[in-house]
Amino acid sequence: MAQPYSEDFRQAVIRAIELDGLKKIEASQLFNISRNTIDWWLQRKATTGTLAATAHQGGVQPTTKITDWQKFEVFVKEHGDKTQSEIAQLWDGDISQRTISRALQKIQYTRKKRPPVIANAMKSNERHF
Secondary structure (H helix, E strand, O other), rough: OOOOHHHHHHHHHHHHHOOOOOOOOHHHHHHHHHHHHHHHHHHHHHOOOOOOOOOOOOOOOOOOOOOOOOHHHHHHHHOOOOOHHHHHHHHOOOHHHHHHHHHHHHHOOOOOOOOOOOOOOOOOOOOOO
């Protein structure tokens, strides 16, 4: 994730605009930042009185509804012939088809009929018609 500009740098940019009479576009070119960034800083200063960067709260971490992965692997082996929606209905608790899909990816379960890497027996210069 990108780091916010330091508060000292922010103050220098705003000082150049407010005290030195620099236009926003000139300040953006001089300090090599976006004009929108300057607008955001001026707006923040007007509303909060400070130019400090806000602390990042972080995204919401999804809670996995499947906690016993060994039990899930055994369950999938028993019900591997069913669709993901049917597996979701049979699983204990309220769980969606998409959660089943992510869980199957996590345990690297696939329904492919052949392995992903198969050597081609035919040479590239041989052709059969």
